[in-house]
Amino acid sequence: MITPYLSSILSIFFAFGALNSNCPQTQNLLGVRGPIVFEKTSYNLSWSSHPSATYYKHEYLAKGVNPDQYKEMFMIEFLADEEASPKNMALEKIGSTKDRKKIDPYAFAEGLKQDKIGNDVLINFIQSDANGKAASVVEWNTYRYIKTTTKEGKKGLLLLAISRRGYGKSIPAFLSKIKSQKSTTAAALAMFKLPEISLK
Numbered sequence: 506m507i508t509p510y511l512s513s514i515l516s517i518f519f520a521f522g523a524l525n526s527n528c529p530q531t532q533n534l535l536g537v538r539g540p541i542v543f544e545k546t547s548y549n550l551s552w553s554s555h556p557s558a559t560y561y562k563h564e565y566l567a568k569g570v571n572p573d574q575y576k577e578m579f580m581i582e583f584l585a586d587e588e589a590s591p592k593n594m595a596l597e598k599i600g601s602t603k604d605r606k607k608i609d610p611y612a613f614a615e616g617l618k619q620d621k622i623g624n625d626v627l628i629n630f631i632q633s634d635a636n637g638k639a640a641s642v643v644e645w646n647t648y649r650y651i652k653t654t655t656k657e658g659k660k661g662l663l664l665l666a667i668s669r670r671g672y673g674k675s676i677p678a679f680l681s682k683i684k685s686q687k688s689t690t691a692a693a694l695a696m697f698k699l700p701e702i703s704l705k
Contacts, residue, residue: 534561536656536703541565541579543667544693548579559585559661561704580666583653583702587660591650592623594662598648602630609635611643617691624652627695629687643671645683649694656703665697 533539534553541548548565551572555561565579566572595616602614614630627649633640646668653663667690671679 532705533563534705535563535581535583535700536705537563537581537700539565541581541700543579543697544690546577548577561585574672575668576670578668580664580668581700582664582666583655583661583704584664585655585659585661585704589652589662590623591626591652591662592619594650595619595626595628595648598630599628602632605632608637609633609640611635611640617647618695626650627691629691631683640676641673643676643679645669645671645679645687647687647691647694649697651699653699653702656701659704663699663702665694665699667694 531550532553533550534555537550539548539550546567548567550563551566551570552564553562561583563581564572565581566575567577570576599614599616602612605612609632611631611633614628617627617629619626627647629645629647631643631645633643646666649665651663651665652660654660669679669683671683
């Protein structure tokens with residue numbers, strides 16, 4: 506069962522609109538050593554946020570990338586709530602993405618993998634900014650939700666994610682490329698070594 510508190514925080518774990526390039530904050534709030542290297546690309550901490558007492562967010566981009574026009578972003582988030590369930594969070598994300606089909610023809614989500622007790626769950630999902638009109642941005646994401654404990658002993662939910670975007674006329678080519686690489690990317694994220702979290 507998802508608590509009201511968890512339901513409200515789910516809106517934070519949402520890909521579109523998460524980036525806030527106007528905010529200059531880039532503190533290492535999670536104590537994660539960088540850069541993050543994923544699929545041979547090196548990502549540096551570009552933005553961080555601590556919007557509530559229990560929620561922390563890091564966004565990583567390759568050097569020189571414009572955050573408003575990124576094509577690849579790596580994300581690490583932590584929710585300091587020992588009741589938070591990776592399985593429930595994943596199911597909620599899949600459900601909310603499928604609900605978007607009413608306004609977003611690109612919306613699609615699938616569960617990929619989870620451990621036996623649902624404490625390490627992997628999903629794929631696609632969404633766009635269509636909202637009933639032609640899309641200008643399509644975003645493909647792989648999210649990995651993991652039950653974890655910080656160095657200080659605080660239990661909670663860790664999110665590791667890779668987000669990729671296609672824009673305008675490049676959207677068809679972007680979707681074709683994603684189809685050929687999504688399995689490899691999902692496998693890489695599933696095997697990605699969990700960073701050690703130390704809250705700041």
